[in-house]
Amino acid sequence: MSAADAPDAMAGRPGCEAPVREVRARAYRIPTDRPEADGTFSWSATTLVIVEAEAAGKTGLGYTYSDASIVPLIEKHLADAAKRYDAFDPPAAWRAMTALVRNLGRDGLAATAISAVDIALWDLKAKLLEVPLALLLGRLRDAVPVYGSGGFTTYDDDELRGQLSHWVEVDGCAFVKMKVGSDPDRDPHRVAVAKKAIGERMLFVDANGAWTVSQALDYAERFADEADVRWLEEPVSSDDLAGLSRVRERAPARMEIAAGEYGWNADSFRRMVAAGAVDVLQADVTRCGGYTGFLQAAALCEAHHLPLSGHCAPAAHLPVACAATRLRHLEWFHDHVRIEHMLFDGAPTPRDGVIVPNLSRPGHGLIFKHADAEEFRV
Numbered sequence: 001m002s003a004a005d006a007p008d009a010m011a012g013r014p015g016c017e018a019p020v021r022e023v024r025a026r027a028y029r030i031p032t033d034r035p036e037a038d039g040t041f042s043w044s045a046t047t048l049v050i051v052e053a054e055a056a057g058k059t060g061l062g063y064t065y066s067d068a069s070i071v072p073l074i075e076k077h078l079a080d081a082a083k084r085y086d087a088f089d090p091p092a093a094w095r096a097m098t099a100l101v102r103n104l105g106r107d108g109l110a111a112t113a114i115s116a117v118d119i120a121l122w123d124l125k126a127k128l129l130e131v132p133l134a135l136l137l138g139r140l141r142d143a144v145p146v147y148g149s150g151g152f153t154t155y156d157d158d159e160l161r162g163q164l165s166h167w168v169e170v171d172g173c174a175f176v177k178m179k180v181g182s183d184p185d186r187d188p189h190r191v192a193v194a195k196k197a198i199g200e201r202m203l204f205v206d207a208n209g210a211w212t213v214s215q216a217l218d219y220a221e222r223f224a225d226e227a228d229v230r231w232l233e234e235p236v237s238s239d240d241l242a243g244l245s246r247v248r249e250r251a252p253a254r255m256e257i258a259a260g261e262y263g264w265n266a267d268s269f270r271r272m273v274a275a276g277a278v279d280v281l282q283a284d285v286t287r288c289g290g291y292t293g294f295l296q297a298a299a300l301c302e303a304h305h306l307p308l309s310g311h312c313a314p315a316a317h318l319p320v321a322c323a324a325t326r327l328r329h330l331e332w333f334h335d336h337v338r339i340e341h342m343l344f345d346g347a348p349t350p351r352d353g354v355i356v357p358n359l360s361r362p363g364h365g366l367i368f369k370h371a372d373a374e375e376f377r378v
């Protein structure tokens with residue numbers, strides 16, 4: 001290993017001007033507004049973990065949707081790794097954090113923790129430079145399309161209709177996504193209700209891995225014929241790359257298979273792409289290693305001529321979504337949009353189906369409302 005490849009190559013390097021001084025984390029558990037479920041999971045609350053990183057009198061903010069158990073991992077371990085580096089070098093901290101969790105497993109909780117710290121460090125760097133993060137990363141688009149996402153399987157027809165039509169009529173979304181798979185016999189009816197509510201706009205369907213390959217092929221044909229569905233997400237488990245690939249090969253030609261929300265690192269995405277499992281790769285900055293990890297997924301998509309779609313947490317994705325070459329859209333996920341608007345000043349609002357970064361503030365432009373969040377503190 002050359003010196004340049006060593007994890008510590010950057011530590012203490014002359015020229016560091018803003019060493020990271022402190023990294024704090026806090027968890028908040030926010031109840032959903034209604035019971036929610038998808039094809040394989042149900043929930044009544046969402047846990048938000050925020051990270052604040054300090055250097056040279058500035059504070060960077062990061063967050064992830066994860067579990068309160070990552071707070072001590074961040075404060076007792078990842079903080080030490082981040083504090084070995086300068087705030088101008090987030091990739092160095094990212095690599096040190098990744099190396100640190102080797103024996104714990106890089107996926108899952110550890111990946112969400114690293115993601116939140118990485119986002120905070122990039123926000124911190126932009127604040128130190130006093131530039132918006134979208135400009136620091138460099139834009140190739142100044143507005144990012146969003147698709148409304150929710151349509152939970154717990155909703156009755158009126159709730160489903162109301163939510164989806166709001167995204168189309170008020171937010172201007174060209175695409176909306178609903179959940180299926182909890183009660184397969186009821187899904188054709190629900191899909192018909194949703195399609196009727198959104199008219200000519202495109203309906204996406206997410207099974208969250210609920211189906212077998214043969215069920216998936218059956219529903220793919222049916223939903224394509226009956227509701228012109230052209231996006232089928234996780235028809236089978238994302239752990240079953242061969243199964244996803246079989247669905248992709250045999251689904252109607254105009255239907256795209258999407259997955260990637262459990263891509264914790266570049267290796268996860270590489271395996272998914274190498275298996276021919278997806279037409280569109282999804283990646284989530286709050287899971288895949290923050291902005292540093294998301295840019296790696298973006299590079300993989302560029303090399304494979306694959307579209308990229310950001311999963312959930314739209315406010316966090318916005319700056320890097322402006323920079324990712326093959327990005328198609330971001331997921332305007334009901335739970336996270338609600339939380340971002342409740343607890344983050346500066347959270348974006350769609351106009352005509354797109355969101356735009358706030359270029360009047362340094363960093364990603366989000367300010368956490370600590371006082372408002374206190375009632376949800378874990």
Ligand SMILES: [Mg+2]
Pocket residue numbers: 206208233234261
């Ligand atoms: Mg999904």
